[in-house]
Each structure stands twice: as structure tokens, then as C-alpha cells.
Amino acid sequence: MAKIIRSKSAKKTGVSPVPKKPAKKAVKAAPKNSAKSKSSKPRPWTAAEVHEAFSRFRKANPEPKGELEHLNPYTLLVAVVLSAQATDAGVNKATRPLFAVADTPQKMLDLGEEKVREYIKTIGLYRNKAKNVIALSEKLIAEFGGEVPRTRAEIETLPGAGRKTANVVLNMAYGEHTMAVDTHVFRVGNRTGLAPGNTPLEVELGLEKVIPPEFMLHAHHWLILHGRYTCLARKPRCEVCLINDLCRWPEKTV
Ligand code: SF4
Numbered sequence: 603m604a605k606i607i608r609s610k611s612a613k614k615t616g617v618s619p620v621p622k623k624p625a626k627k628a629v630k631a632a633p634k635n636s637a638k639s640k641s642s643k644p645r646p647w648t649a650a651e652v653h654e655a656f657s658r659f660r661k662a663n664p665e666p667k668g669e670l671e672h673l674n675p676y677t678l679l680v681a682v683v684l685s686a687q688a689t690d691a692g693v694n695k696a697t698r699p700l701f702a703v704a705d706t707p708q709k710m711l712d713l714g715e716e717k718v719r720e721y722i723k724t725i726g727l728y729r730n731k732a733k734n735v736i737a738l739s740e741k742l743i744a745e746f747g748g749e750v751p752r753t754r755a756e757i758e759t760l761p762g763a764g765r766k767t768a769n770v771v772l773n774m775a776y777g778e779h780t781m782a783v784d785t786h787v788f789r790v791g792n793r794t795g796l797a798p799g800n801t802p803l804e805v806e807l808g809l810e811k812v813i814p815p816e817f818m819l820h821a822h823h824w825l826i827l828h829g830r831y832t833c834l835a836r837k838p839r840c841e842v843c844l845i846n847d848l849c850r851w852p853e854k855t856v
Contacts, residue, residue, distance in 0.1 A: 649814075682771060793849070
């Protein structure tokens with residue numbers, strides 16, 4: 603049984619914060635856009651620049667950890683399903699006692715929807731989520747031998763689980779090189795010019811294309827952390843940004 607992962611500092615990201623004083627290595631930076639206009643198309647990153655950026659992320663935080671507490675792939679799946687439009691801290695508060703009594707699909711079914719609802723009633727959309735937790739547990743037992751499947755297509759057939767959920771589970775539970783795109787990754791992918799896209803799927807595929815395999819296991823967490831703690835939505839902290847010399851955003855403040 604896997605060890606529960608806990609951290610006091612992170613809030614909503616699902617990951618722990620980046621250390622404050624990362625080392626920065628000189629790299630040939632891309633020229634800044636001459637016109638600071640939102641509409642100008644950023645020049646694509648070179649392979650060397652992408653490698654340099656992720657080398658810096660790795661050096662600053664070699665083993666980024668997920669924040670959602672879980673005991674095994676099944677409880678991770680349930681936690682991710684419960685985390686939609688909720689904070690990780692809020693989910694953890696509810697799942698600690700829930701997983702203590704139900705850490706397998708069968709135990710969850712034995713508990714029953716009504717009691718599951720009671721455990722998770724502090725989480726938004728809890729009625730629907732309780733239904734999904736029971737339904738996905740039934741399906742896991744009926745179709746997957748009680749185990750969380752190892753393919754995105756199969757995970758996506760589970761009630762309450764979409765592509766992002768599947769990518770998180772495949773990455774965190776099974777070490778697959780998937781890229782779950784949440785609001786932070788979407789913003790960072792677009793702003794930096796690493797993987798511009800109009801939809802999460804476009805950004806996901808773009809990131810998978812440019813990020814070298816050696817970084818893909820942790821790339822999702824590094825980018826979430828970057829968006830959460832540095833490249834903030836309203837007021838990005840460009841002055842302390844690890845990759846401010848590489849970033850293509852015309853409005854960066856350095
Ligand atoms: S330089 Fe600013 S906009 Fe660019 S990635 Fe860093 S924080 Fe974000």
C-alpha cells in the first residue's frame with residue numbers, strides 16, 4: 603500500500619511549492635519580441651531552449667510531489683474525481699476519513715452512496731460526485747477486476763473521469779509520460795509560447811511534442827507549480843521567474 607503524501611504548503615495545485623532560490627544557468631536567450639502586442643505570434647522555442655527551461659525546473663525541484671492524498675491508484679482516482687472545482691486541501695480533509703474505511707472499490711460499494719455523500723458533503727457538487735464514486739467503483743469491479751485500468755481510453759469510460767483525470771492518474775499512479783492540462787498549465791503553455799493553443803487538448807499535445815522524454819514524468823507538476831507560484835494569472839512574478847529570459851510573452855515585466 604502506497605504511503606499517503608501530505609504537504610502543508612500547497613493549496614490548489616496538487617503539488618508542493620517550488621524552492622525559492624533556484625540556480626539559473628546562462629543560455630542563449632531568444633530575442634525579445636520587438637512589438638509588445640498580444641496578437642504577435644511568438645517565435646517557437648528551440649529544442650535547446652526547452653531543454654534548458656526544464657533543466658532549471660528540475661534543478662530547482664528534482665522530485666515535485668502531488669498534493670492529493672491517496673493510498674493507491676484507486677484512491678488517487680477517487681481523489682482526482684472529487685477535486686473538480688474544489689481545492690486539494692478540501693478534498694484531503696474529506697478523503698482522509700473516507701479512505702480510512704474505504705480504500706478499494708468493494709469497500710466503497712459496501713459503504714454505500716448515502717454514507718459516501720456524508721463523508722464528502724463539504725466538497726462542491728458532492729451529491730453528483732458521490733454518485734460517480736459509487737458508479738465508477740461498480741464499473742471497476744464489473745469490467746476491470748477491481749483495478750484502475752492503465753489506459754487513458756479505459757479510464758475515460760469511468761463515471762466522472764475525463765481526459766485530465768486520466769492523465770493525472772496515469773502519470774502519478776503509473777508513471778506514464780502524460781500531460782494533464784489544468785488552468786495553470788494552460789496559461790503557462792500559452793504565455794511562454796512553449797505550446798500555444800486554444801484548447802487544453804491543443805496545449806497538451808503541443809507540450810508533449812516539445813518536451814523531451816527525460817522531463818515528461820515531472821513536467822506536468824513543474825508547469826503547474828510554475829503557474830501557481832510564479833506565472834500567476836493576474837500578476838506574474840517575472841522578476842523571480844526561472845525562465846524569464848526564455849519566455850516569449852510580450853507582456854512579461856523583465
Ligand atoms: S517571464 Fe513572466 S510571463 Fe513569462 S513565464 Fe515567467 S512569470 Fe510567466
